[in-house]
Amino acid sequence: MYPHADVAASLRLRRARIALCCALFSVLIGSAAVAQPAAKGVGQQIAMEGLSGKVAACSGCHGLKGEGSAAFPYLRGTGQDYLMAQLDAFANGTRKNSLMQPIAQGLTKAQRSAVASYYSRLAPPARMVVAPAADPARPGEWLARRGRWTEDLPGCAQCHGADGGGVGSHVPPLAGLPQAYIAEQLQAWKSGSRPAGPLALMAGVATKLSEADILAASTYYAHMGTDPALAPPTIEGRAGK
């Protein structure tokens, strides 16, 4: 009995040591991996500090971690191609915005690409688990998830994902964006002050939306819980009313 117990104990000890070594090793490797991108690249530098005297830092409005603020959208975890396309559109004036146009124009194509890349690599906000079935009694949710096919209007979720987290590098997330921002974009597509987007999909969608639809859908996505720390300002008013 005793010798067996000794062997078992020493085995346990040896295993513990090995585990400890492994843990230490992985922590070292892990911190090295984290440290790598932490070395400030061009993208991060522009994001945090801007270009002195020329371009304001993105973080001023979009938050130190790209989490957004007030009606300014979060950028973290948003697809690079999407961000790049928006910066290009601001730069060439097809997406009209008095704040963003001079900023985008002040950056070279390479600098815009670096910023887009930086934000796309930041972890996206945590996504809420969505109920499996949309509730037809909630107009905003129904429109967002199922659309209105009598008018050939797909649900937002059919391209942006059921959790509103966006898809791939081109389709941006919607969940947790400020209500005013989403509504403003839909209005911009309606009026043509924002490019119609790939396949003119968004312009096509927006023209089928009423004012009530825009309020309902934007409220749904603004309220769609993300990271509580990033919770958008509460919008009063009931969806669809």
Place this chain on the structure above:
Amino acid sequence: MNDRQNSTNGRALRRRHWNGLALFAGGMVILVLVVALGANLMFSRMPRSSASSSPAPDAMTQAPAVPHARASQSPAVVHDLAPAVGTVQSGVPQAHDPAPVVKATATQAAVAPSPAFTPPNENQLPDGAYGKVVRLGEQIFLSTGKNAAQFVGNDLSCGNCHLDAGRKADSAPMWAAFIHYPAYRGKTGKVDTLAARIQGCFTYSMNGKAPPQDDEVMTALQTYFFWLATGAPVGTAVKGSGYPDLQRPAMAPDRARGAAVYAENCAFCHGANGQGQRSGTAQVFPPLWGPRSFNWGAGMHRIGTAAAFIHANMPLGSGGSLSEQQAWDVALFMNSHERPQDPRFTGSVEITRSKFHAKDDSMYGQTIDGQVLGAKR
């Protein structure tokens, strides 16, 4: 006889004759009505089997979401998902024809299309045990891989081809499927029930396994379809059934033109490689070919069916924006890629082709870029 006749009062005789005549006439009228009614019923039940020989109703409005064979034309021609699609001309050699010729059936528009049908609003979903099963069916329909995982062998959901959860007209809606079954199908060579037809979807379109007829999945799907068909006229041609008929293209479908159409209009969502896109574990845009798409036995693998679906429904929310020619070209492009084997595979692509694809507009068994489609293990 004569004695009796002579002894009978003439008026009474005439009256009796008159009564007999009236009885006979009445009987004939009833008989004619019954025959007419029967013929009418028969006609409306099997319009597709007489499509070429009689003034059958417009194939577009006739066509259910699910296949009916035009038996008289060519019993081997099966319309799996959208029988509305033109019938392949039988007798036209297909084996080396990369641009299958499809005969348009629009000329069959002889009977006035029935009024459009609208399924009940979702707000009217009933409560209780029945409503619960309807909702389950709807959820299986929308997230098939998640809610009927044991029967699904790819990354598709029913709702990928039957838009708006099987409600949308011209997208092979399920209310239309419900009112058109049981029906004779060339694909199986027999009358299939709705359950058998759904089993076919799982076998081919979902590249999976047919659920047993009494499985909860089958019950839920059929209950959902039944609810969608509330108030729909059974066995009658209803506008919006199947996919709208396409005219034969002006130019033979072309793969290179199709590739250009694809790059411009489809790749954004379905990917340049046709494998769709996911968000986490959820498949948002379905794969159009390759190992996770529908197999070589699915109706959508036929050029005409795919072209009709695409023209009416793609890009999502912009149905009708591609020209018919573009739809034909891109359908040929899509279906000229490898996909899972036909479950009826005999062990030889050639034999499988001649047995199941000789008369449909299929690329199965044809050589594309030096590869025989269907030959990849």
